[in-house]
Amino acid sequence: MSNLELKVLDQDAEAVACCSPMVREPLDEEAAADLAKMFKALADPVRLRLLSLIASHEGGEACVCDLTGPFDVSQPTISHHLKVLREAGLVGSERRGTWVYYWVLPAALAKLSSLLQAPAGASAGAAR
Amino acid sequence: MSNLELKVLDQDAEAVACCSPMVREPLDEEAAADLAKMFKALADPVRLRLLSLIASHEGGEACVCDLTGPFDVSQPTISHHLKVLREAGLVGSERRGTWVYYWVLPAALAKLSSLLQAPAGASAGAAR
DNA sequence: TCCTTGTTTCGACGTCTGTCGATACAGCGA
DNA sequence: TCGCTGTATCGACAGACGTCGAAACAAGGA
Numbered sequence: 562m563s564n565l566e567l568k569v570l571d572q573d574a575e576a577v578a579c580c581s582p583m584v585r586e587p588l589d590e591e592a593a594a595d596l597a598k599m600f601k602a603l604a605d606p607v608r609l610r611l612l613s614l615i616a617s618h619e620g621g622e623a624c625v626c627d628l629t630g631p632f633d634v635s636q637p638t639i640s641h642h643l644k645v646l647r648e649a650g651l652v653g654s655e656r657r658g659t660w661v662y663y664w665v666l667p668a669a670l671a672k673l674s675s676l677l678q679a680p681a682g683a684s685a686g687a688a689r
Numbered sequence: 690m691s692n693l694e695l696k697v698l699d700q701d702a703e704a705v706a707c708c709s710p711m712v713r714e715p716l717d718e719e720a721a722a723d724l725a726k727m728f729k730a731l732a733d734p735v736r737l738r739l740l741s742l743i744a745s746h747e748g749g750e751a752c753v754c755d756l757t758g759p760f761d762v763s764q765p766t767i768s769h770h771l772k773v774l775r776e777a778g779l780v781g782s783e784r785r786g787t788w789v790y791y792w793v794l795p796a797a798l799a800k801l802s803s804l805l806q807a808p809a810g811a812s813a814g815a816a817r
Numbered sequence: 818t819c820c821t822t823g824t825t826t827c828g829a830c831g832t833c834t835g836t837c838g839a840t841a842c843a844g845c846g847a
Numbered sequence: 848t849c850g851c852t853g854t855a856t857c858g859a860c861a862g863a864c865g866t867c868g869a870a871a872c873a874a875g876g877a
Contacts, residue, residue, distance in 0.1 A: 583744055586741070586745050588741040590734070593734040593735075593737040596737055597732055597733055597736075600728050601732035603732070604729035604731070604732040605865080606722045608725075609725055610716050613711035614715045616711060617712055625823075634865085635868080636824080637826080637867075637868080640824060640826085643825095644825080656824085656874090658875080659823060660824085661823080674806050675802070678798070753853075753854060763837060765836085765856080769835075769855090771855095772856095786845075787845065788854085789854060
């Protein structure tokens, strides 16, 4: 198979990738537990859609009342999912008068994004 | 947060990505369900460490025998987690003689990474 | 003040998930 | 061929998770 070549390419690219902690060195136990909490918050279709709804909403923030409509689940369930996202540090929230607004915390997403950065141009059908 | 800016700049070259960041437009139901499966595979400390062990292993691939040592859990449990990673499309595997080798599929990681990319300035009000 | 609307919390329920030991399967070497 | 080592599957179990309806809390208006 081409696995031999594969690994050589991977190794090559790894030298170039400067910001990919997970690929560069094994995660220690504590870091893994910490990161797993964030990924767990993303590991639900409703929460993923909530996050993208918030992030792509005009002004970068959304009222809860904007978020309940698009889903089939009950409003308390939405509230629960928002709480999970908030406690994972992925979103912030604030009450302003009658409504509660949520916004994405870009630093948290960036942290996960950089962690997952894989050597570009490596195997597995990656064009390039 | 200079860290964030740095990150975004670095990923400039990675516009290769297949998906636009979820901050640009809301995920549809189907895409969210699909992505949630991958994030679910990452949502466990043992699997995160397994993935980073594999990715950072010499040659970009690792034998199962290299992966059972660092963990407190049993060998069947490791095997189970590897299966989850494989079925999520995050790693590939192959038996070569006595041993089974696993390697990371960079395209999958890149897909998730690009999805989580946050626009540098967007909702920077997060300083709030 | 009371009522209405928006949001969160509570308690309960069924399902999914991580873990184990026991066991089956796959190659290699004697 | 047999036995040994490496890996995967099976069956079971406790705990975590997503969901709901009911109820509590918060803010504004009549």
